[in-house]
Amino acid sequence: MSVKVVSIGGGDPLRVPTLLRELETRYLVWDAFVAGQRRVDLHPIVLPRALHERAVSVAERVMRDVSMVASRAHADPNERALYRLPKSAERLAEASAFARDDASLVRVDLLFGEDGDFHVCEINADCPGGHNEALGLPKLARAAGFAHGHDPTRVVPALARRLADLARLQGDRAAVGMIYATAYAEDLQVCAIVRRELQRLGVPAILAPPTAPVMDATGALGIRGVQIGALYRYFPAEYMEGQSNVGAIAQAIAAGRVRTLSSFAHVYTQSKLALARFHHFGGSIANVPETRDLLEISEDELRRDRADWVVKRAYSRVGEDVVVGALHAQEDWDLALSAILAERRAGESWIAQRFVRQQAMPTPWGPRFLTLGVYLLDGKFVGYFARVTPASHVGHDALVLPTFVEAA
Amino acid sequence: MRPRVTIPLALFSSACAMQPWTPSVPVAYWSQPVPEGKTEAADVHSSDVISRWTLPDTDPWAPYQKMTLLTSLDDMEANTKLPYTDGLEVVMHARLVARRVAAAGIPEGTMIVADMRGPASVAFGAELSRAMQTPVSLVLTFNNWPAEDEVIPAEETLSALVHDSPRAQGGGPPVFLLDAWRLAFRFDESDPGWVDNRYTLTDMPTADVLARNGIKHVIYLVENLDETDVEEDDLHETFTAYQGAGIRISMMDLDSIAEHDVVWSTVLNDTILNVQPRQLIIHDPRFYVGSHGGWGGIRATPGVHGGHAHWGGGGFHGGGHGGG
Numbered sequence: 001m002s003v004k005v006v007s008i009g010g011g012d013p014l015r016v017p018t019l020l021r022e023l024e025t026r027y028l029v030w031d032a033f034v035a036g037q038r039r040v041d042l043h044p045i046v047l048p049r050a051l052h053e054r055a056v057s058v059a060e061r062v063m064r065d066v067s068m069v070a071s072r073a074h075a076d077p078n079e080r081a082l083y084r085l086p087k088s089a090e091r092l093a094e095a096s097a098f099a100r101d102d103a104s105l106v107r108v109d110l111l112f113g114e115d116g117d118f119h120v121c122e123i124n125a126d127c128p129g130g131h132n133e134a135l136g137l138p139k140l141a142r143a144a145g146f147a148h149g150h151d152p153t154r155v156v157p158a159l160a161r162r163l164a165d166l167a168r169l170q171g172d173r174a175a176v177g178m179i180y181a182t183a184y185a186e187d188l189q190v191c192a193i194v195r196r197e198l199q200r201l202g203v204p205a206i207l208a209p210p211t212a213p214v215m216d217a218t219g220a221l222g223i224r225g226v227q228i229g230a231l232y233r234y235f236p237a238e239y240m241e242g243q244s245n246v247g248a249i250a251q252a253i254a255a256g257r258v259r260t261l262s263s264f265a266h267v268y269t270q271s272k273l274a275l276a277r278f279h280h281f282g283g284s285i286a287n288v289p290e291t292r293d294l295l296e297i298s299e300d301e302l303r304r305d306r307a308d309w310v311v312k313r314a315y316s317r318v319g320e321d322v323v324v325g326a327l328h329a330q331e332d333w334d335l336a337l338s339a340i341l342a343e344r345r346a347g348e349s350w351i352a353q354r355f356v357r358q359q360a361m362p363t364p365w366g367p368r369f370l371t372l373g374v375y376l377l378d379g380k381f382v383g384y385f386a387r388v389t390p391a392s393h394v395g396h397d398a399l400v401l402p403t404f405v406e407a408a
Numbered sequence: 409m410r411p412r413v414t415i416p417l418a419l420f421s422s423a424c425a426m427q428p429w430t431p432s433v434p435v436a437y438w439s440q441p442v443p444e445g446k447t448e449a450a451d452v453h454s455s456d457v458i459s460r461w462t463l464p465d466t467d468p469w470a471p472y473q474k475m476t477l478l479t480s481l482d483d484m485e486a487n488t489k490l491p492y493t494d495g496l497e498v499v500m501h502a503r504l505v506a507r508r509v510a511a512a513g514i515p516e517g518t519m520i521v522a523d524m525r526g527p528a529s530v531a532f533g534a535e536l537s538r539a540m541q542t543p544v545s546l547v548l549t550f551n552n553w554p555a556e557d558e559v560i561p562a563e564e565t566l567s568a569l570v571h572d573s574p575r576a577q578g579g580g581p582p583v584f585l586l587d588a589w590r591l592a593f594r595f596d597e598s599d600p601g602w603v604d605n606r607y608t609l610t611d612m613p614t615a616d617v618l619a620r621n622g623i624k625h626v627i628y629l630v631e632n633l634d635e636t637d638v639e640e641d642d643l644h645e646t647f648t649a650y651q652g653a654g655i656r657i658s659m660m661d662l663d664s665i666a667e668h669d670v671v672w673s674t675v676l677n678d679t680i681l682n683v684q685p686r687q688l689i690i691h692d693p694r695f696y697v698g699s700h701g702g703w704g705g706i707r708a709t710p711g712v713h714g715g716h717a718h719w720g721g722g723g724f725h726g727g728g729h730g731g732g
Contacts, residue, residue, distance in 0.1 A: 033472070188553060214601075224557065239707045244600060
């Protein structure tokens with residue numbers, strides 16, 4: 001079985017100005033171009049049904065098993081210390097765990113391997129993105145004439161419904177607070193598209209910085225005087241260190257006065273160290289490449305077997321904190337490794353992960369590697385966010401494509 | 409919307425906080441207040457406004473335009489009144505200057521970067537487009553939304569876009585329209601409840617792109633050189649690269665064009681900007697700490713924990729073997 005990208009009409013459907021305008025204005029993808037280059041396209045990835053089922057199964061199982069290991073950090077202070085999170089993030093995680101505040105939107109990133117199977121390289125458990133493209137690209141592919149297959153992605157409406165349900169636990173008038181770093185348009189676009197969906201459901205939603213929520217006299221959390229029943233967090237938990245309202249948020253969570261999504265309880269799963277701990281405790285799923293704390297692999301082995309290893313900062317949020325041995329000359333790898341090992345020995349958390357050899361697939365732009373992001377809402381599949389790249393490393397040159405599943 | 413504007417507040421705590429004098433400094437501290445207008449958001453057809461300002465797909469500068477601000481129209485409260493910006497002195501001044509530039513014509517191989525208070529940049533672009541004998545390509549770069557309790561008044565620029573119109577867009581020299589508010593208040597600490605809707609320009613064309621399109625000279629137009637002596641911080645690296653590639657940059661203000669007949673050979677040579685290495689707020693941890701909710705706090709500082717505040721994993725934010 002193979003994955004393929006199907007060309008729509010042999011041309012470039014986003015050259016149709018109305019489709020590009022719709023992408024920007026209806027689906028709020030404001031960064032369709034980066035450095036003058038197109039970052040999205042409409043030629044879809046088409047998954048055979050069996051591969052779709054495989055991807056869903058792998059993602060759901062890995063999330064379940066790895067998050068179970070990561071949750072040990074809630075009860076065990078020694079385990080918790082390994083994650084090296086700031087105290088503020090630990091406090092928020094503790095509050096969520098205490099209150100059984102456990103809603104989650106997660107994206108498990110799968111690499112399509114040479115063996116024709118999917119392999120997990122990342123779990124984005126804290127605040128995964130890509131909502132706008134996941135919503136808009138399949139619809140625009142349809143508008144461009146792609147009539148086959150089934151669009152399985154419903155992440156934005158499903159997320160909005162879940163947030164609405166969480167808010168209503170606090171009463172019909174409670175709003176959804178949507179916190180994000182307000183100076184970044186790429187973060188605003190995610191929250192704005194979800195807010196539009198919430199408004200369709202008749203649920204008020206407020207866009208605000210993470211510093212805005214405060215506790216009112218009744219112990220409820222509020223933003224600008226409006227009670228917040230659910231907090232949609234598009235802001236990493238560890239970045240909240242130093243905020244004066246962390247205590248208020250934790251208190252409201254622990255008291256059951258607000259629900260969060262993704263719950264702070266999942267902050268340990270976000271760390272790439274969770275995959276290392278999964279292996280440490282004997283966890284074994286064929287689809288999870290061996291992952292270890294960087295210091296568990298001998299320096300000699302890392303240097304010698306460069307092409308077999310990828311090293312990553314445990315809480316890295318960008319590709320720059322990832323070094324893929326196979327893509328570097330020995331000299332560069334040695335230099336990078338020396339610096340990273342020094343950081344690790346100084347207390348920063350880094351992991352080493354076995355390199356996954358990927359299968360290139362034919363596309364209109366030549367052979368490309370696929371990273372298939374699988375969205376899970378409360379552990380269940382709600383859609384895809386797919387990127388293709390010319391090298392086995394998703395970076396600035398990744399192209400985001402819609403994903404369809406072959407009709408049965 | 410309740411913009412935090414034009415009030416010198418307790419912001420003069422240190423003159424150093426305002427240095428160097430970039431276009432955002434005078435805009436932040438000495439701008440003329442803008443009155444409320446009569447137009448309500450409900451009266452505006454966003455698709456019409458977007459159509460008026462969008463560059464055609466075939467225009468080489470289209471990939472650099474940002475529709476972000478215009479898309480906020482559909483999310484505004486229907487009874488929100490847009491401010492009346494047409495009577496601002498700087499707007500009228502910008503229109504006059506645009507007509508003078510149009511009369512002289514834009515020198516061949518030249519790109520204009522208008523970095524003034526948003527409505528003035530918009531007025532300059534629209535007037536230039538209408539007054540020129542030949543087309544121009546106006547490139548919008550406004551990349552955030554207005555908000556309740558906002559830090560900068562994004563609705564000023566939005567109102568100008570709603571009420572003004574260029575001639576048919578595209579097919580001419582590029583004129584990038586910037587809002588100098590975008591990096592105002594440099595090191596001032598934001599109130600935690602405010603929406604810090606400032607932003608940086610992250611997507612200007614490279615020197616290679618300019619060269620491919622025959623651009624050899626950049627006119628950097630600011631409001632007033634008495635209060636501005638260097639380019640804005642988010643343009644520094646771009647301009648340094650332009651300079652290194654042999655593209656000349658002339659930094660001029662409205663007066664330097666308005667008070668004389670424009671003789672480009674003189675004006676361009678007399679106003680060459682020599683971009684010098686300097687400290688930038690976008691690399692300074694104090695900037696990120698000062699607006700935790702806007703810019704992400706200390707961890708978002710480039711180089712701190714390997715970080716920058718692009719954690720979404722969407723788009724170019726990483727993922728796969730690349731992280732998050």
